[in-house]
Amino acid sequence: MESILQFFYANKEAIFIIALTIFLGLEVISNVPSVLHTPLMSGANAISGVIIIGGIILVGHADLENLGQGSNLLNLVLGIFALIFGTLNVIGGFVVTDRMLEMFKKKKK
């Protein structure tokens, strides 16, 4: 219990941001016509690939000179997989969303 309270205190700014972001998310989405549900879901899905930043940080600071030590090598390999998966999510997500939306635009002239 104490560690949860400590976590709250240590991250109070971030938790404020979260509380406000949740409302922002609800506000932005609540008036969407159902026509756009699929592209929106797909676009939001691509944004959730931000975890790729974590992958970049992980692999970026991996100690390449001491790969033999501990779990360095395993972590590097897992990190590379995280990067590949994250990129699939981001690039694939944005491209497929664009493809869906392209069609809406075409016949609008």
Next chain:
Amino acid sequence: MDTLNITNGDIILEFIYLVSALFFVVGLKLLSSPDSARRGNLWAASGMIMAMIATMILHRNGEGGGIKGANLAIILGAIAFGGVIGAVVARRIKMTAMPQLVSFFNATGGAASALVALIEFSNPENQSALVTLLGLTIGSIAFSGSMIAYGKLNGNIKDIFAKWMTYVNLLILAGVLFLLFFILFGGAPDGTQQTLVYILLAVALVYGVSFVMPIGGADMPVVISLLNSLTGIAAAMGGFIYQNQAMILGGIFVGAAGMILTLLMCKAMNRSLINVIIGAFGGGGAGVDREKGVVKEVSVTDLAVMLNYSSKVVIVPGYGLAVAQAQHICSELDELLEANGVEVKYAIHPVAGRMPGHMNVLLAEADVPYDKLIEMDEINPDMPKTDVVVVIGANDVVNPAALDDPSSPIYGMPIIKVHEAKNVVVMKRGMGKGYAAIENYLFYADNTRMFFGSAKDSLQKLVTEIKAL
């Protein structure tokens, strides 16, 4: 975070993260209106690319070291690899297979979050075991759940449901929560921590599978949206590990947006989220014994004449149309009838296809003008004035049982009231039941005629026949 020596690079990086986060918000806002949607997607994508490049150039670890050349090469290699595959798959995939592709991409995002958390758990610099484990758990559930959803939509995995599965699911979920608490507060000896984390990972993966397994039918989109929301939350947990505001904001934003989208879809089907998760859908159905009546077929010539001399025709497209890739020929029929002075409109149910809005995308692909696609609530009042309704490969969304049969599993779901039209023609492969496996009394109604065959063949025959008139 160490405030001892902040460089200009750190400040610029944080600033760029702020701008990226704002790009995500603006992007999603623009995505929610048809005219600006494409720009919105570009905004969000630019925000992401900006954050990625800035991280590669400017990020420094706790000791102030930047990202070295060799590491950068590995990063760029991995990104190029994933990027090329992602872009090619996303370009080549058939539009009908899009729901499962979205589900697959969601799975990869969840996997990335889970992997990052797994690695960071053993990092002594990482202070927050709580968010790390949450990221690991939620990411794993999103991954395995989305893979099952992918398999189901792709037709590789069949729906399985038994009442006991609900209890087993609750049990597994309890196991996940227990493990989480035990690792955090149980005071397990240091040596066993890592093993427990692997067990948590395994149980969370199992939960993802068992959670999605019994859900099927029309509920699939809801689950995908829910899993999408989970992936966002998992990414935000990753943001906490690195104290990275762009990740936290982006992740939570998607989490919240995905959640509201999930609830909107539930509303479109008049069901609660709990009901979707716990009560499996489909099967059984026909509780009330009704006069079944006789199925009446219509010949292609009669149908051609009937359509050509109507003044108002409404087409109700369903997944059957999409599967048969018949949207183009359908659009041809529409143009032909319009040229002969028939008013043609499309009635779009909010959950037509396999995802909300999926049908709109498919018809847009076939160049059907946007203003011809009418949403359910708008077109229902016009139904009694409609001469012919052509139902192509749709079933549950036009099932009158939703209105008047309280024992039906879809009772209460809003439907397109095609049975109120003067004539109804149903194009169907055979007398099989719809995705929700419920009997449809529409097919036996007096004003209904059946036209059997695959949507594409049927429409092709019809177009040829009308041309010959």
